Amino acid sequence: MKLTKENVFYSFCAENKPAVSVDAPARMEFETMDCFGNQLRRPEDVMEEIDWDRINPATGPVFVNGAEPGDALKVVIEEIKLDEKGTVCCLNDEGTLGARIDGSHTRVVSVSDGMVHYKAANGMEAEIPVKPMIGVIGVAPADGQDINTGTPGAHGGNMDNTMVGEGAALYFPVAASGALFGFGDLHAVMGDGEIGVSGLEIPANVTVTLEVCKGKAPQYPVLETEDALSIIVSKPTVDEACQAATELMQEMIAERTDLDLPDIVMLMSLVGDLQICQIVDPEKTVRFVFPKKYIPGLTF
Ligand code: CA
Ligand code: ZN
Numbered sequence: 111m112k113l114t115k116e117n118v119f120y121s122f123c124a125e126n127k128p129a130v131s132v133d134a135p136a137r138m139e140f141e142t143m144d145c146f147g148n149q150l151r152r153p154e155d156v157m158e159e160i161d162w163d164r165i166n167p168a169t170g171p172v173f174v175n176g177a178e179p180g181d182a183l184k185v186v187i188e189e190i191k192l193d194e195k196g197t198v199c200c201l202n203d204e205g206t207l208g209a210r211i212d213g214s215h216t217r218v219v220s221v222s223d224g225m226v227h228y229k230a231a232n233g234m235e236a237e238i239p240v241k242p243m244i245g246v247i248g249v250a251p252a253d254g255q256d257i258n259t260g261t262p263g264a265h266g267g268n269m270d271n272t273m274v275g276e277g278a279a280l281y282f283p284v285a286a287s288g289a290l291f292g293f294g295d296l297h298a299v300m301g302d303g304e305i306g307v308s309g310l311e312i313p314a315n316v317t318v319t320l321e322v323c324k325g326k327a328p329q330y331p332v333l334e335t336e337d338a339l340s341i342i343v344s345k346p347t348v349d350e351a352c353q354a355a356t357e358l359m360q361e362m363i364a365e366r367t368d369l370d371l372p373d374i375v376m377l378m379s380l381v382g383d384l385q386i387c388q389i390v391d392p393e394k395t396v397r398f399v400f401p402k403k404y405i406p407g408l409t410f
Contacts, residue, residue: 112139118167123256124286128173142294144311157214166259170292177289182281182326188317190242196312205307245295250286262344270388283327304388344393355398
């Protein structure tokens with residue numbers, strides 16, 4: 111089954127009308143627009159002329175039959191096929207260095223043979239290997255909340271986590287009947303932090319598998335790869351996000367092993383990594399990443 115880019119939404123909300131209902135497990139392809147709603151696709155397209163109501167479109171939402179509050183929605187990212195060009199921008203007052211920039215600047219950058227071919231204004235060229243990832247991905251929050259797709263949170267959303275790529279499995283806390291899952295905002299490549307406010311924003315076709323894990327809702331999205339278990343936390347400040355991500359990882363390990371607290375703390379201190387996802391969105395996002403090989407059997 112394929113969901114096209116005609117099916118988009120701009121806020122995660124339990125009231126959203128589903129684009130489609132599926133029985134889990136379901137394998138689905140999603141066509142996604144870039145975070146600008148594909149409005150900056152030519153070198154002459156300028157930021158001043160874009161329609162800000164069409165920013166951060168997510169494709170969906172998908173109603174997953176049988177997904178109820180308290181369950182986890184498992185999303186495996188099977189394959190990401192990128193378009194042949196992407197857009198990166200920076201502008202005054204946006205991002206970590208926004209106070210130093212005048213006006214707005216965009217570059218349309220070609221992507222081929224697994225490489226991003228970046229050309230600077232002075233003629234310098236940088237060849238950057240692609241590292242495809244999904245910026246916005248999540249489920250509806252609990253009844254009464256309406257969270258725009260530019261904001262991250264416990265429901266997922268605009269987490270801009272470079273680990274959300276092929277092969278990763280995500281677990282979201284289902285808070286509304288059917289989960290109402292969707293995603294968009296693909297990046298061909300992005301650095302941790304996303305300091306300039308954009309990655310290489312690019313349309314894509316993405317295949318995912320959806321599954322329901324009954325009664326297993328985590329507090330924040332969990333991401334698992336072959337090698338690591340991680341938790342992704344968004345809070346108003348990086349400090350708060352780091353504290354909460356560390357506490358939640360400690361609790362996840364405690365629930366899954368018979369290690370005592372001092373050993374968990376010492377192991378987390380030795381091999382666990384606190385990493386920044388992004389520091390430019392309305393809430394800041396970090397991840398705590400723990401390598402699974404040091405605790406046999408550690409898994410979501
Ligand atoms: Ca984003
Ligand atoms: Zn983006």
